[in-house]
Amino acid sequence: MTLPAPDPLSLSGVFFDGRTSRDRAATLTVSAGEAQLRVDGGLETRWAVTQLRIDPPVPGVRRVLKFPDGSRFETADDASVTALEARTGRNRALGQVRRLETRWWTALGALALTLALAWGFVAYGIPALARGAAKATPRSVLATFDRETVQFLEDGGYLGSSRLSAARQAQLQTEFRRVTAWAGGGYPYRLLLRDGAPEDAPFQLGANAFALPNGTVVMTDQLVALARSDRELLGVLAHETGHVTHRHGLAGVYQGLGLTLLSVAVTGDLISAGTFAAAVPAALLRNGYSRAAETQADEGAGRYLMGTYGTTRPLRDILARLDREDRNADESSVRGGSRTEDLLQTHPGTAQRLRHLRDIEARGR
């Protein structure tokens, strides 16, 4: 377009009329806005260059030019077709893609970009998106979650009615209200005291406490029995309310969804993403998110304990006892676990959590 009269382009290739499968050798000459097609055997046609359709280039694949009457010209002369594209401004975007595809350094750049984006998405994108989605989720949905989960656990026989005396239960409820007043957030908090090891339970929850998205906190008799003082239980309850106010439970659901979508992107379809091979890395990543949430909840519980008692010791002690499954253990009996073991756990290693809580105490002084 810049030159007054660009050199005529001459391409040799094969002609198909689109009505039969017969191939005929042909030449196409393009000059000054007109394309002249000469087919072996005498046929000669002229087209305006604007009438030509040029299929986007794919590396190593023969180029195809299509004419309005359904006939086509195929050629291995990629350089001339590329020149024709440049002159007429066709296939700009996909021509650019082809340029990226033909060089090793751009391909390796794409590889680096893919790996970096995948890592960034897993490390920052999914958690941020999940946090945002969890914040935006209406309260009514949270209430449904709580209701259905408790119903599932009770109908399934995982939880039985508490064997604690009415007086003891009332005492714990009062203490729980103090923690929730501190935690705030306007959630309809309630504490469910339950037996975590009823007979013929399909799975023993044992000494355990967990929070549901809308402020329902379940604590088992077995955990109450494991504690040597109520301060320890308050530390645990403060930890659980942290999960509620940060909406960790819901964020976990969204993170799971995000990881599923990522598996789909990696494996290329929706069914392979559900297979064992894809499930293992996804589960490992999910555990990673869960460990981050635990650390955040510990942070809150640590601040509560510092504010109330001036020490994080009660939570440390009960964590140690949970870890050793021993009523007489304390934090000195916990040794550091290996990193691989960490990877498989939903909570950070106990040793790491104790260190974190000691740091909070040191900072608080």
Place this chain on the structure above:
Amino acid sequence: MTDAPPPAPPGRHDRPLAPAGGAQAVSELPVVTTYPLAFTGQAGEYFRIWIVNTALSIVTLGLYLPWARVRQRQYFYGHTWLDGQNFEYTASPVALLRGYLIVGAFFLAYSVTANFDSTLWIAGLIAVLFFGLYPWLVMKSLRFVAASTTYRGLRFRHHGKAGGAYLAYGLANVAAGLTGGLALPWAWFMQRRYQVQNAAYGNAHATFRGDVGDFYVIGLTGLAVGIGGGVLLALPLIALFFLLGGANFPEAGGETFTPGLVAGLVGAYLALLALYAVAWQYVRAATLRSVLNRVEVGGVVRTGATFSPWRLVWIGVSNALVQALTLGLATPWAAVRRARYVVQGVQVRAIASLDDFAADAAPSESALGEAATELLDINLGF
């Protein structure tokens, strides 16, 4: 840019010499010419295409995905040669995108609504809709794939009707389930017959000359491989179990799951997975070969396959292993390796020139079925 065209048109057959003095040609028998298929794709070249398009798909949050799929397919079609001409994939990425968005929206709605009791009925409705439409989606997909394939300037077509699809992909699958798998090879037969019998190149219709027996032989071989391999694997494992873990059980108080036992269980699970993969890959490979050996087009062309199903099983299993070890980065190499072996093992035998096919009026096909089968990995068997 530097990729030079192949020196000689690949797949070009040696034309039989015209019988000298044609007048007194002895035979009334037609001259059969064999045209081998050739594949000229390169793993390195395809890796670059694959990774660039993957990166673009990610950067565009998936919107570029249809363009990526089309380019990747165009590479494989364009490098498959028959009698000096290559195949061409002509699907429109915009049509595919529309299909992807619809299928993706349904899948998202299903995933979200399946989480709550109050909305479970919506998920159920989507599931029922999917199973009800499954044969129809397969039909749409077959029609789309055929209409998107061009060779020598002529399009392929698939004339499948919904009735046939509901028989082959609906009724036959239900029958296979109800009979506990006894009717499964019959279902495969019905499905392949539906695929081939309705296919056409230009106006030349394909016919399927296979019968149910072939599929029962393949199914039984696959079953025998599964059972035989299972027995061979189980014997040493059971022996090992009794030697290591089993003897401990009487006094096993706390530690039931010793590391050795866990390793054994994981090993057994992986072995079973591998065995299942081998048996299934065998069925797929043997079916492909058997079907290709029984296709006739327009009464003048027959396809034939000489690749070995067992070799294809080995390629499939080793590909999967390498892909897993390289976190998927070896996918392009694996795809080129498989395509090369399959394509080089296929021939076309013709009693007429491949020049003599004529076009048929080809309506445009919707990409919805294709999007569904691709995203949901519905196996069409080829």
